[in-house]
Amino acid sequence: MDASFEPKIIALVCNWCTYTAADLAGTSRLKYPANVRLVRLMCTGMIDVKYVIKAFLEGADGVFIGGCHPGDCHYINGNLKARKRIRSVGSILENFGFDPGRLTLQWIGASEGPEFARHMTEFVDTIKKLGPNPIKTRMIL
Amino acid sequence: MNREIPRIGVYVCHCGMNIAPQVDVEQVAGFAGRLEHVVVARDYKFMCSNPGQELIEDDIKAHNLNRVVVASCSPRMHEATFRKACQKAGLSPYNFQMANIREQASWVTADSGRATAKAKDLVAAAVRRVAFHHPLQTRQVEVNKSVLVIGGGIAGIQAAISAADAGYKVYLVEREPSIGGHMAKFDKTFPTLDCAACIMTPKTVIAGQHENIELLTYCEVVGLEGFVGNYKARILKKPRYVDEDKCTGCGTCMEKCPTRKIPSGFEENLTFRPAIYSPFPQAVPKTPVIDADNCRLLAKNKRCGVCAKFCEADAIDFNQEPRHLEITVGAVIVATGFSAFDPSPMVQYGYGLYPEVYTSLQFERLNNATGPTAGRILMKDGRVPRKVAIIHCVGSRDKNHLPYCSRVCCMYSLKFSHLVREKTGAEVWSFYIDMRSPGKLYEEFYNRVQAEGVHLVRGKVAMVTDIVDQPGSGNLTVVAENTLTGRNLRLPVDMVILSVGLQPARGAEEVARMTGISTDGDGWFTELHAKLAPVNTPTAGIFLAGCCQGPKDIPDTVAQAMAAAGQATALLAKGTVETQAEISSIDPDTCSGCRSCLEVCPYNAIYFDEGRRVAVVNDALCQGCGSCAATCPSSAAAVAQFNDRQVMAEIDAILA
Numbered sequence: 052m053d054a055s056f057e058p059k060i061i062a063l064v065c066n067w068c069t070y071t072a073a074d075l076a077g078t079s080r081l082k083y084p085a086n087v088r089l090v091r092l093m094c095t096g097m098i099d100v101k102y103v104i105k106a107f108l109e110g111a112d113g114v115f116i117g118g119c120h121p122g123d124c125h126y127i128n129g130n131l132k133a134r135k136r137i138r139s140v141g142s143i144l145e146n147f148g149f150d151p152g153r154l155t156l157q158w159i160g161a162s163e164g165p166e167f168a169r170h171m172t173e174f175v176d177t178i179k180k181l182g183p184n185p186i187k188t189r190m191i192l
Numbered sequence: 193m194n195r196e197i198p199r200i201g202v203y204v205c206h207c208g209m210n211i212a213p214q215v216d217v218e219q220v221a222g223f224a225g226r227l228e229h230v231v232v233a234r235d236y237k238f239m240c241s242n243p244g245q246e247l248i249e250d251d252i253k254a255h256n257l258n259r260v261v262v263a264s265c266s267p268r269m270h271e272a273t274f275r276k277a278c279q280k281a282g283l284s285p286y287n288f289q290m291a292n293i294r295e296q297a298s299w300v301t302a303d304s305g306r307a308t309a310k311a312k313d314l315v316a317a318a319v320r321r322v323a324f325h326h327p328l329q330t331r332q333v334e335v336n337k338s339v340l341v342i343g344g345g346i347a348g349i350q351a352a353i354s355a356a357d358a359g360y361k362v363y364l365v366e367r368e369p370s371i372g373g374h375m376a377k378f379d380k381t382f383p384t385l386d387c388a389a390c391i392m393t394p395k396t397v398i399a400g401q402h403e404n405i406e407l408l409t410y411c412e413v414v415g416l417e418g419f420v421g422n423y424k425a426r427i428l429k430k431p432r433y434v435d436e437d438k439c440t441g442c443g444t445c446m447e448k449c450p451t452r453k454i455p456s457g458f459e460e461n462l463t464f465r466p467a468i469y470s471p472f473p474q475a476v477p478k479t480p481v482i483d484a485d486n487c488r489l490l491a492k493n494k495r496c497g498v499c500a501k502f503c504e505a506d507a508i509d510f511n512q513e514p515r516h517l518e519i520t521v522g523a524v525i526v527a528t529g530f531s532a533f534d535p536s537p538m539v540q541y542g543y544g545l546y547p548e549v550y551t552s553l554q555f556e557r558l559n560n561a562t563g564p565t566a567g568r569i570l571m572k573d574g575r576v577p578r579k580v581a582i583i584h585c586v587g588s589r590d591k592n593h594l595p596y597c598s599r600v601c602c603m604y605s606l607k608f609s610h611l612v613r614e615k616t617g618a619e620v621w622s623f624y625i626d627m628r629s630p631g632k633l634y635e636e637f638y639n640r641v642q643a644e645g646v647h648l649v650r651g652k653v654a655m656v657t658d659i660v661d662q663p664g665s666g667n668l669t670v671v672a673e674n675t676l677t678g679r680n681l682r683l684p685v686d687m688v689i690l691s692v693g694l695q696p697a698r699g700a701e702e703v704a705r706m707t708g709i710s711t712d713g714d715g716w717f718t719e720l721h722a723k724l725a726p727v728n729t730p731t732a733g734i735f736l737a738g739c740c741q742g743p744k745d746i747p748d749t750v751a752q753a754m755a756a757a758g759q760a761t762a763l764l765a766k767g768t769v770e771t772q773a774e775i776s777s778i779d780p781d782t783c784s785g786c787r788s789c790l791e792v793c794p795y796n797a798i799y800f801d802e803g804r805r806v807a808v809v810n811d812a813l814c815q816g817c818g819s820c821a822a823t824c825p826s827s828a829a830a831v832a833q834f835n836d837r838q839v840m841a842e843i844d845a846i847l848a
């Protein structure tokens with residue numbers, strides 16, 4: 052593992068829960084690694100598979116998806132549709148040569164600031180262990 | 193398609209000392225100034241202040257800007273502020289984007305250099321994205337001028353009265369046979385020791401008689417759909433088997449009913465009630481209900497019908513069926529309250545094992561003039577207790593049960609101490625962890641009770657047992673440690689009262705799901721903002737009041753109820769709401785007619801136009817969830833403000 056490797060992670064998060072939890076983590080001044088960039092969406096149900104694939108093809112080292120707990124989706128069941136869709140991306144990623152562990156989907160409720168910070172820390176850790184996005188190394192080669 | 197060349201202004205906020213100096217705002221503004229299409233980039237101390245907003249407005253005019261990015265706090269905080277500033281200067285409020293560099297960078301990043309780098313990425317993403325923003329259309333739709341209140345405790349009653357007094361129609365739905373909630377069970381209320389019935393009955397009577405309030409007791413909300421200003425609620429009216437219009441409330445049926453041994457829930461199972469019952473004498477409405485599970489005729493199919501025979505008004509109707517009502521309202525106030533913690537799992541306290549161990553709600557009934565002992569504090573054998581122990585924080589502040597403080601238990605325990613002293617002269621030993629009396633006149637009440645000779649012991653009770661050390665000294669022994677003196681204590685007592693904590697009402701998850709309210713880790717409903725929007729929820733037109741949001745006393749509950757009614761009636765008074773702009777549309781030229789969007793839409797907001805063979809979004813029903821957009825194989829469906837180009841632009845810029 053390259054100690055100097057600082058991954059770049061795209062987080063596609065729901066406005067109603069995970070984005071709000073991130074705000075709460077901020078208000079509570081919880082510290083977590085600066086590797087994650089949040090993209091705010093209205094619901095995980097609007098996440099198109101192509102956003103995830105595009106992120107990886109453009110060099111994201113990891114993609115984090117954060118939605119409402121089952122039953123809590125602001126739009127009834129967008130989160131469950133997202134889960135189904137995201138499961139199907141796993142095999143596509145493998146075909147492209149990406150470790151499916153680079154993509155994760157988690158439920159983080161609006162009041163779960165500490166959980167948000169913990170998930171960010173853990174995911175950054177996971178990605179650090181997996182190393183840089185293979186696309187980037189291939190390009191360098 | 194819009195072909196104008198973007199001219200973007202970027203404004204980086206210091207937020208006093210909240211963003212700067214942790215994020216090097218000057219560096220971020222300098223960086224922004226070099227991004228494509230950016231015409232002007234500045235940093236300023238407080239962007240949300242009037243001069244900050246004027247800076248944007250002046251630049252829009254001076255530099256002919258057609259897009260604006262503000263890098264400051266969360267859009268959940270100030271997006272509306274800056275959109276308005278854009279609008280004032282003649283720019284579409286939708287040609288705006290925020291970069292959240294406070295909650296997501298300065299506040300959460302230990303290293304200043306990395307915080308600055310992250311802020312730059314977030315600004316670049318917002319700039320790249322805003323280039324694809326366009327003005328959006330909205331419509332004004334009329335607001336239905338009525339309110340649905342769910343839950344008829346003091347919170348729901350007060351909210352209903354306030355909204356009805358403002359001139360709006362209110363539907364007050366309560367699942368029990370009568371309104372009043374927990375407060376209806378109390379005799380006295382801290383800190384003033386007001387008689388609960390004396391202050392509550394006038395409210396229940398007004399709620400029952402108000403020309404603008406329709407009481408829907410013994411009813412439940414089983415469905416809610418729609419959006420702010422236009423919610424449709426489906427209400428289940430459970431059969432009472434008594435015709436509300438005919439019943440005079442004389443009570444003869446309850447006297448004559450031969451089934452008498454049913455534990456009374458209202459009396460906390462301290463006594464029994466008949467199969468046809470009204471929870472308490474001053475119940476509103478006074479129409480009784482037949483408990484179908486215990487009625488001889490309805491449950492056991494036996495020949496009975498005694499109540500019907502004696503009913504002079506001919507009000508008994510064994511053939512009533514559950515009915516469904518549909519109502520349309522502009523706003524919803526959720527006031528479903530709490531339920532008391534059940535102490536049975538805490539076996540060390542002996543609840544359910546020893547007859548003289550009571551919960552606090554049972555004690556409220558024991559002390560109540562209309563309760564099983566007509567307000568005399570008596571043991572089950574009819575004797576007056578000589579020594580009473582009160583245990584605070586039962587279930588509360590306990591990681592295994594309720595991790596939080598239930599806020600009212602210290603105060604009601606003090607109330608109990610006073611009442612026991614006053615009514616029986618018994619010795620009172622009150623065991624607390626910390627004494628919490630923050631509230632107007634609360635500390636004074638604490639001092640008063642202390643002066644009345646109550647033994648206040650700081651320490652947790654380890655166990656209540658029926659092993660008696662000295663015969664004749666009491667039937668129970670309380671084993672505790674006094675943490676102030678460090679001494680262990682074995683106290684013989686006659687009666688133990690468990691001051692149980694508060695937890696969300698039974699069925700609260702169901703209500704949360706139906707109304708789209710989220711809950712915190714403990715199950716309480718979450719308000720939009722902990723400080724600044726305490727009765728609002730993320731869903732416009734849905735408000736909270738009372739203990740459903742968290743444990744609180746009656747004064748706070750009533751204040752919240754009035755606030756919720758104020759918010760709801762403000763919405764109704766305005767008369768119209770602007771429709772959401774961020775909704776889906778389907779490009780008919782790209783739509784292949786595959787209909788996959790119809791299947792995923794949770795609102796049935798998409799229909800298929802057979803003539804053109806394309807899917808069409810009904811913009812009155814669409815909520816903008818984007819399920820269709822994510823599913824559409826031809827990329828014909830898109831949510832305004834979250835279309836592929838906008839989202840991809842953000843991703844692109846971050847990874848550039």
Ligand SMILES: Cc1cc2nc3c(=O)[nH]c(=O)nc-3n(C[C@H](O)[C@H](O)[C@H](O)COP(=O)(O)OP(=O)(O)OC[C@H]3O[C@@H](n4cnc5c(N)ncnc54)[C@H](O)[C@@H]3O)c2cc1C
Pocket residue numbers: 342343344345346347348365366367368371372373374375378380381382383411412413527528529530531532552553556600604607697698699703737738739740744745746747749
């Ligand atoms: C033992 C005890 C003593 C107390 N003493 C005092 C005191 O002396 N002074 C004081 O200030 N505070 C006191 N409190 C606190 C007080 O009880 C609360 O502040 C108050 O009752 C909160 O009112 P509420 O309307 O929010 O909730 P509740 O009283 O719980 O009312 C909620 C109502 O909603 C109904 N409901 C629930 N779910 C649904 C549903 N899905 N559909 C329809 N209806 C539903 C319930 O049946 C109930 O009628 C005491 C609390 C306890 C436990």
Ligand code: FES
Pocket residue numbers: 065066067068093094095096117118119123124125126128129130
């Ligand atoms: S609204 Fe949060 S995942 Fe659907």
